[in-house]
Each structure stands twice: as structure tokens, then as C-alpha cells.
Amino acid sequence: MGFFDKLKQGLSKTRNNFTDRIENLLKFTKRVDEETLEELEEVLISADVGINVTQKLMDSLRERVKTSRIRSSEDLKTALKDEIKGLFPQKKMSLQPPSVLLVVGVNGVGKTTSIGKLAHIFKNQGYKVIMAAGDTFRAAAAEQLEIWGQRSGVDVIRHQEGSDPASVLFDAIQAGKSRRTDIIICDTAGRLHTKKNLMEELRKLYRVCQKEYPDAQLLSLMVLDATTGQNALAQARIFKDAVDISGIVLTKLDGTAKGGIAIAIAQELNLPVWFIGVGEGIDDLQEFNSDEFVDAIL
């Protein structure tokens, strides 16, 4: 099964909801008029794309309708696709080992699960990987990571619950150096972006990585729940400010959530999505491709 099919399959539920509505809309209204556009606007909003980006998209779509005389609904769809595609930054994830991946996000978005799956992916690509159980706050978070480690055969560096996450990262980096590891993936405790002290702690973790492993490539990945609404933008903005987010992992796209927030984040913060989570299995994390994502959605 090719990548495209897999993505399409993974997104099919998302698709059914979102696309059916657009397709229904376009099928029955052959001529493009203001009403069609307004309904299209509604579809975008109900996909969590957000008011600002939706209005921007609609403005340029209206402009296109005028200038290039879009008449058929099929053309309108293509035009909208083009508009959305144009919003995604073309920044691919390029690993240059040794790498340290700091994985951050608010509570319950799927950080630990995503890390388990990421470790599996990188290991299969031939990298030597270790994971650091930097979530020392939530009960049994380290155990959870360890089970993922056993599944994919990746070592986990952990301390006691309640210990200092910075020291876990420190140890993981030392272990990574001495074992000549390619990629160190660091879990962190979920934290709301509004908790100043916890964000300070995160900055410290980032500094520890910088200082203890200056030769390594340091990437911060933010994990984002696709069901999240507009608050995701505030999250992304503040996390970006704290640990210079390089890319996003968009999880839980196998539900009915439409993941439109990815479009808003791409547009407003110029942050690329690198991976999408489409299930609970170890193989259910896929590389994100903006063109295919948009094609699969529209």
C-alpha cells in the first residue's frame, strides 16, 4: 500500500465528514454564487480552521472567482485546495544525528504514545535510539514509556517519580554519548502553556540539552491533539517562544476531528506538521505531507 493510500485510509473518517459536506455542497450547486461560498466558509469553520484563516482563505477565493471566472464547483474545489496548500511551510524534518528531540505539549495530547511510535519509526530506519522518561510528574508515565520501549526494543532512561526532569535528561544525554546513540527522544510532563513556572522548567530542560550536548542537533517537537480548537494556536505560540518548536506532531486524526487547526497553525505561526497520528497501533504514526493531506481532506 502506497503512502498516499495509507494516509487516505487513515484520514478517511476525517475525510468522510469534512469532504462529504464539501462534496455534497458542490454537487448540488453547480453554479458558484455567494451562497455557495458562504456555506464553504461554514465548512471550514466547523473544521476548526479558525475565523481568521477562514476569512483569509475566503477572501482570496472570492478574488479568484472574480478574476479567473470560476464557474464550476470542481474548479472552486481545486482553487480552495491550492489556497490551503499554499499556507503550509515547506520545512521538512531533516535528522542530522546525533539528535536530541525534546517532545512537549499540554496534558493528554499523546506525547508518550507518540514518542513510543517515533522511536519505532527511527529504529526501523536504522538509527540507534534511546528514550528519556522526562515526565516525572504524572503517575506511571515512566512505566508507560517503558512498555513502549519493550515493544520496539528501545532503551529507556528513567528515574524515580517526582525526581528532577533535568537530571533525567542529563543522564539520558550522558548515556546517549557513551553508547553512541543517534537519536535521544525526551518525554516531558504535559503542561498547560499558561503555567509560567512549568514553562520555565521547560526552558531549563531545553537549556540542559543545549549545554550538555552542544554538538547534537536539538529539535523541539510539539504534540497537538487534532480535536483541539482555537486554543491550539495559543499553545503553539507559547511553546514556540519557550523552546523554539521546530515541528508539530498532530495526533488523534482517526476520530471525526478534522484537524483544520493544522492549517491555522501553518498559516499563523509558520510551523510545519511533521507527523500525524491516525491510530493506537505502533505503526499508526505517519509522516505528514501537506499536499497529500489537503488532497485527502478535500
Added chain:
Amino acid sequence: MAFEALTQKLNDIFKMLKGKGKLTEADVKQAMREVKLALLEADVNFKVVKELIQRISERAVGQEVMESLTPGQQVIKIVNDELVRLMGSKEAKLNFSPGGITVIMLVGLQGSGKTTTAGKLGKLLSKSGKKPLLVAADIYRPAAIKQLQVIGEKLDIPVFTMGQQDPVNIAMASVEYANRHNNDVIIIDTAGRLHIDEELMDELSRIKQAVNPSEILLVVDSMTGQDAVNVAEEFNKRLALTGLILTKLDGDTRGGAALSVKAVTGCPIKFVGMGEKLENLEPFYPERMASRILGMGDVLTLIEKASQTFDLKKAQELEQKLKTQSFDLNDFLEQLSQVKKIGSLDQILSMIPGFSQQKLKGLELNEKELVHVEAIINSMTPEERKNPSIINGSRRKRIAAGSGTSIQDVNRLLKQYEQTRKMIKQMTDMEKSRKRGKQRFPFFGF
């Protein structure tokens, strides 16, 4: 900024409406468009918004404007009323089974906070004299059982586990266990699942049939977007929910999901999760939420928090001092540290009517100022603290040097102290003249 709080937006709109003598249909329409955008931006589902807007504008245009209020305020009141009405007009309590064991089932999507909430709920119930039992029925997520066990241990609440067996059997066995061990409430922590996952949704129905719960509570992340409606609808259709719990409301999410899920399920929101600590589960007050959304501040929560935090004995001492007018800088310092205990300054201010997000910008500095204030007072002699009027020029110089601040800072503090004293004097005078009665907070304080 593109992402101002809903509060700020509505404030702006109503500022525009305020001061007008009459509301025309066009005025209302314009305001409603802004309200609509703001509500959408706040993640209220667009269908819910549509209904709400229609209802509000009907009432706004049709209604006779009361003479005592300006029309703008009338609109605000209508919006407020409708928000409150939508979220349920009064606080909802848990249903307990009249005889025997009460079974509470927690359900929801992955990562919405079920396990943590189970612990919080357990704590709340044991505080109110119940003997809860936590049941680990999440057999799928790695280490979920362990997580609940750790939480139970922390709270000293028993946790029933049966490893990775069928959750239906676990639930049934837990009832027997509770019978034998005299537990009167069972809280079942089920695995997170997608509402479209046939197999797992069916599992929930079977658990429901097996143990006949008095409460089936859907745990909803308050940051959820438009999809909240689909999720809540499906869970409700399958299980006939009895209530909702909103989690992660301590962030800056505008919480439109609260409106959405309430609207589609009709189930009351029974609790809100306000933090990561196991104490942080609070009852849901629709009026407070609506007030907060509308920028009228959350005075009630503030008062409650203050009364929980303030040391009663110290407060009485302070009261005594106030009455005898002997409020000095020592007391001022004490008062500051008490206020700090309630929460960070911006947290407190965000609950006060009239303080909008925009005005709060740059308040981080002020938080540091409190530290300076403490330093300044600590640099005074006991004599000076008791009787600030003796602080002359050279004393000010010494205090500034001692606390590492400037003379201006010291002056400012003394002025603040003087103002506080005056204010307190006014308040005590008011009390004396028994005018206190019902202290009304400015309802529309912009």
C-alpha cells in the same frame, strides 16, 4: 492581536453599543455578527452559535428597553441570560443510589483526563464522608492501571484491579469487592476511546448493563474545538449520559466546548477540573462561567478562594486592628502575603470585573514589585513599621539603600499604605453605620 480573549472582544462590542440611547435593528445586527465571531473563535460549535444568536437578536430587537438601563447593557444582559440558560441554570449535584452502592462511570476520548479526574472525584467523595473505590478498567493504555494505583495510594483510597481482563468482568467484580469491603461509591475509570470505535463503544454499553451506574459522566477536555459536539452526541446516544466534567479549565481556553456539549446533550456540567493537583476539582457554576465569558469577572470564585485561603485567626486579628485603627506596615505586609497565597496577581485580577486581558499585559513586572515591597518593609525598623509617620527623609534614604530600591519606591509604598489605610477606614465606617446589608458588586463593570 488576533487572538484576544472573548471577554475583550465582547467588551469592545458593547463599549460601542454603550452610551447609545436606542438600539436599532442594524445596531443589533452588527453587534450580533461580532458576538457570533467571538463565540466561534471561542470554539463554541457553529450550530450552537447560530441558534444562540437568533434567540438573542429576537429578544434584543423585540424587547422594550428598560429605562433604568442603557440599551447596550440590556443586550449584554440578554447575552448573559442566554449563556447561563444554555449552560444550565443551576449547579448540578451527583446522584447517589438511595440504598447500597453508587456506581459512577467515567467515559471519554483519549487524553481528556479520566484517570486524573477519577482520583479527584474519589478525593472529593471521601472528604464528604463517602468510602469510594477506584476501579481500573482501562486495560488498553500502557501503565494506565499503574497510574490509577499510584493516585489511589497518594489519596489513601483503595483501587480495584484485575489486570488486563475484560472490563465488563472487572466492573462486576468490583461491585462484589465493594460489598465485601464496605465501599459505598465505585468510580470506574474506563479506557479512552473514539466515539466512532464500534467495538469499544459497545464495551461501554455492556459495562453499563452489567453494573447499572447512577452516574455516567463524560469527561471533556475544555480545549476541544468544533468536534466536541460530535463526540458528546455519540456518547450520549450510546450511553444516555447523566452529566459532564470539563477538564483543563485552568488554562486560557475560552471553553466554548462547555456551551457546545451542554447544548447537544442537555446533560448538566457537574464538575470542572482546575489544575493538576488532586484537590483541583470544583463544582460548575453556570453563572460564573457566563460572567467570566462576558467580562463581568468571576467575583464569586474570588471571594470563595479568598475565604479558603485567608487565615481566619489572622483575619480576626486584622479586623480588630482595623477597628482600633492600628493598622500598621506589619499588617500591610501580612495582608500582601495573604493575597499572594490566593494566586498569582494576574490570576486574581482576571477574576475582577473591569480588568480585561489587555490591561493585564505587563503585570508580570508588578508581581516582582511585591517582592520589592516586602524588601522595603523588611528594611524598616520595628518602630518605623508600627508608626510610619516617623519616616523622614534620612530614614527613607536608609530604607532605600537597605532594600536595594530607590527613594521613589519607598515613597510610593508609603503612599500606597496611606491609601489602603484610608480605604479600610471607609469600609469600617460603612460597617459601623450598618450600611453593609447586601454588598452588591457592579454587575456591568466595564
